[in-house]
Amino acid sequence: MSALRLPRPGYAALSRWFLAGALAALLVADLHVASLNPWADLRRLLGGLVRPDFLSVEGWSVVYTVAFAVLGVGLGAGAGFLLAIPFARSRTVRGVCAFLRAIHELFWALLLMQVFGLSATTGILAIALPYAGICAKVYSEIIDEADLSALRVLPAGTGAVSAFLYARLPDVAASFRHYTLYRFECGMRSTLVLGFIGLPTMGFHLESAFRQGRYGEAAALLLVFYALIGSRRLWVRGATLPVLALASLLALPETVGATDVGASLVRFLTHDIVPAPLRNADVLDLAALARLWAWFRPILTDQVLPGAGQTLVLAQIALVATAIGALALFPLTARRFSGRLGRPAGRLLLVVVRSTPEYMLAYVALQLLGPSMLPAILALAIHNAGIVGFLLGRHADDLAYRADAPTGLNLYAYETVPRLYGQFLAYLLYRWEIILRESAIFGILGVATLGFYVDAAISELRLDVAAVLILATALMAIGIDALSRALRRALRIDTLPTRLSAPLPGATSP
Amino acid sequence: MAEPAIRLAGASASYGGRVVLHGVDLTIRRGERVALMGRSGAGKSTLIGLIQAHAPGEVALVPQAAALVRTLSVFHNVYMGRLDRRSILHNLRTLALPARADLDAVAAVLARVGLSEHLRSKAGALSGGQQQRVSVARALYNGRPILVGDEPVSALDRQQGGAVLAEMARTHETLVLALHDVALALEHAGRIVVLNAGRIVLDAPARDLDGAALAPFYETAA
Numbered sequence: 001m002s003a004l005r006l007p008r009p010g011y012a013a014l015s016r017w018f019l020a021g022a023l024a025a026l027l028v029a030d031l032h033v034a035s036l037n038p039w040a041d042l043r044r045l046l047g048g049l050v051r052p053d054f055l056s057v058e059g060w061s062v063v064y065t066v067a068f069a070v071l072g073v074g075l076g077a078g079a080g081f082l083l084a085i086p087f088a089r090s091r092t093v094r095g096v097c098a099f100l101r102a103i104h105e106l107f108w109a110l111l112l113m114q115v116f117g118l119s120a121t122t123g124i125l126a127i128a129l130p131y132a133g134i135c136a137k138v139y140s141e142i143i144d145e146a147d148l149s150a151l152r153v154l155p156a157g158t159g160a161v162s163a164f165l166y167a168r169l170p171d172v173a174a175s176f177r178h179y180t181l182y183r184f185e186c187g188m189r190s191t192l193v194l195g196f197i198g199l200p201t202m203g204f205h206l207e208s209a210f211r212q213g214r215y216g217e218a219a220a221l222l223l224v225f226y227a228l229i230g231s232r233r234l235w236v237r238g239a240t241l242p243v244l245a246l247a248s249l250l251a252l253p254e255t256v257g258a259t260d261v262g263a264s265l266v267r268f269l270t271h272d273i274v275p276a277p278l279r280n281a282d283v284l285d286l287a288a289l290a291r292l293w294a295w296f297r298p299i300l301t302d303q304v305l306p307g308a309g310q311t312l313v314l315a316q317i318a319l320v321a322t323a324i325g326a327l328a329l330f331p332l333t334a335r336r337f338s339g340r341l342g343r344p345a346g347r348l349l350l351v352v353v354r355s356t357p358e359y360m361l362a363y364v365a366l367q368l369l370g371p372s373m374l375p376a377i378l379a380l381a382i383h384n385a386g387i388v389g390f391l392l393g394r395h396a397d398d399l400a401y402r403a404d405a406p407t408g409l410n411l412y413a414y415e416t417v418p419r420l421y422g423q424f425l426a427y428l429l430y431r432w433e434i435i436l437r438e439s440a441i442f443g444i445l446g447v448a449t450l451g452f453y454v455d456a457a458i459s460e461l462r463l464d465v466a467a468v469l470i471l472a473t474a475l476m477a478i479g480i481d482a483l484s485r486a487l488r489r490a491l492r493i494d495t496l497p498t499r500l501s502a503p504l505p506g507a508t509s510p
Numbered sequence: 511m512a513e514p515a516i517r518l519a520g521a522s523a524s525y526g527g528r529v530v531l532h533g534v535d536l537t538i539r540r541g542e543r544v545a546l547m548g549r550s551g552a553g554k555s556t557l558i559g560l561i562q563a564h565a566p567g568e569v570a571l572v573p574q575a576a577a578l579v580r581t582l583s584v585f586h587n588v589y590m591g592r593l594d595r596r597s598i599l600h601n602l603r604t605l606a607l608p609a610r611a612d613l614d615a616v617a618a619v620l621a622r623v624g625l626s627e628h629l630r631s632k633a634g635a636l637s638g639g640q641q642q643r644v645s646v647a648r649a650l651y652n653g654r655p656i657l658v659g660d661e662p663v664s665a666l667d668r669q670q671g672g673a674v675l676a677e678m679a680r681t682h683e684t685l686v687l688a689l690h691d692v693a694l695a696l697e698h699a700g701r702i703v704v705l706n707a708g709r710i711v712l713d714a715p716a717r718d719l720d721g722a723a724l725a726p727f728y729e730t731a732a
Contacts, residue, residue, distance in 0.1 A: 400577075
């Protein structure tokens with residue numbers, strides 16, 4: 001470094017900070033392998049995976065998976081569309097949306113379960129609420145990016161609705177459709193994860209199959225799931241949507257557990273999530289406030305702070321592992337590196353990797369390696385590196401190289417990576433918040449991140465404590481999101497694409 | 511007579527069904543200084559591409575767009591001219607910790623195009639003319655005997671352009687350059703080849719030509 005000041009200090013310095021942060025986090029992370037014989041377990045797992053047992057797949061679980069995803073994403077996208085209209089103007093709407101999407105669907109499900117029991121409502125709302133927040137934001141961005149030239153030439157006095165339908169919607173419809181379909185894919189993954197906490201989707205059967213070592217059944221479930229995801233363009237279309245929605249409504253499972261929803265909702269809002277010292281107390285009572293602080297302080301010092309610390313440790317290691325993984329994987333899907341035959345195989349690999357929910361990867365890694373942070377790091381890094389690697393591969397194919405460009409590792413190190421580096425950082429900074437939220441929920445699997453304390457509080461029925469912890473998670477996610485946006489602006493990479501669904505712009509100019 | 515450096519026979523090319531070169535025959539001998547001229551769209555860039563593809567191991571190329579990696583330093587962009595002649599390990603090391611010898615060698619080349627003070631600048635931060643000179647420096651550093659350039663001095667003024675062309679001629683045995691500046695071409699080339707609509711319409715020693723002789727090929731088509 002002494003001989004040469006690096007050309008764009010922004011990129012290099014930022015990379016070094018993150019690397020140093022991850023190395024520091026590695027020092028305090030618990031990474032030991034507790035399993036006695038991970039290789040034997042892995043062999044049994046792979047042995048089962050190559051012999052899928054399709055007859056054991058519970059048909060209704062497939063139906064429920066699709067139904068939850070269709071209704072959850074439909075409701076979320078619909079609400080998101082309505083929220084997108086005032087999104088740019090209203091600070092309140094933006095705040096509500098940021099809050100909705102800062103809480104992971106698994107946390108929403110844990111909360112909703114207290115009111116609606118293990119029911120379809122819980123599953124659908126757990127997806128719809130955060131998806132409404134994220135859809136509102138992205139739809140609003142799409143509207144902002146749209147070409148407005150047609151809007152300006154409309155005759156004066158054209159009504160707002162007509163103007164929207166004629167001059168705006170046609171331009172943004174394709175992007176909306178693209179993004180909503182992508183959200184549907186995410187929704188399918190979310191439904192799977194909701195099964196791990198008891199909702200009757202394929203995830204429920206996957207979890208028990210993995211736990212009981214029925215790997216043949218697990219493999220069959222996974223293959224059915226990949227087939228559903230892979231074929232989604234065939235069966236999720238404009239014409240099939242009404243049929244899908246109606247069939248999903250009719251197919252919903254019956255409620256297990258809670259019955260009187262109205263009463264439980266009132267109790268949940270006015271009693272359960274109200275901090276214990278304030279229940280039945282006058283809010284202006286100073287003694288009650290003192291008791292509130294006495295109640296809150298141990299939660300802060302014993303749960304929120306250590307949980308947030310571990311969440312950050314996991315997230316920072318996973319982010320850098322994702323970065324390294326993505327740089328290593330993207331050549332698999334880029335024409336210049338993998339060649340005509342290797343590229344489709346590389347793309348298939350990365351698509352399968354990204355279709356596998358990270359929660360499930362972590363669960364499997366946990367079974368193999370025993371409880372530590374290692375399974376969570378592996379799961380986050382594999383899933384996210386698959387996503388970012390796939391996208392970088394497409395950008396790499398878009399680069400215009402000079403006629404006498406080098407080949408192989410020289411091309412990679414001197415041309416491809418330096419040219420893609422801004423885009424690479426944009427994707428990673430964007431994934432940062434997502435990785436943080438995932439890190440928090442991995443606590444439910446036993447890593448001592450915030451989710452660990454949330455899970456414990458809920459199983460002790462201390463919902464007020466759970467609410468504080470979930471709020472802390474949301475604040476962390478919102479903070480990271482703001483920091484990420486500030487960094488992207490500072491590096492002038494905030495205009496580069498970060499949306500996973502967006503079609504790439506045409507060939508870039510050299 | 512010197513042996514041929516490049517020999518194209520009946521070279522044709524088309525893009526999307528449109529023929530841009532119609533069976534061009536062109537032989538360039540070692541030591542020749544050839545200027546390719548003609549209106550834009552005449553097929554110069556295509557011919558340059560064919561020449562480069564004909565003898566890639568002997569050609570140092572200055573592509574039409576400067577084609578720099580904007581996020582890397584000027585040093586790294588010029589160093590790229592010899593990536594293929596160094597070990598991968600050395601190249602990877604150079605990305606982070608360049609060797610003194612390489613820095614000096616690149617600095618010497620940059621001095622020839624008047625950019626010695628920009629060794630450590632980021633390529634993307636330079637002006638268009640400076641970027642073009644970095645692109646030329648990369649080809650000079652490459653050092654292969656046939657220097658092929660597609661409008662290598664188009665973003666420079668005539669005086670700077672002339673100096674850069676003289677530097678190219680000083681170290682490279684054979685030059686094949688697409689140029690649009692008639693005066694520069696007549697001054698620095700020994701042979702002028704004019705293309706029109708994908709065919710060679712004039713091929714003569716520069717000393718036999720003057721601006722008036724070349725003017726018809728630059729008039730806008732009626």
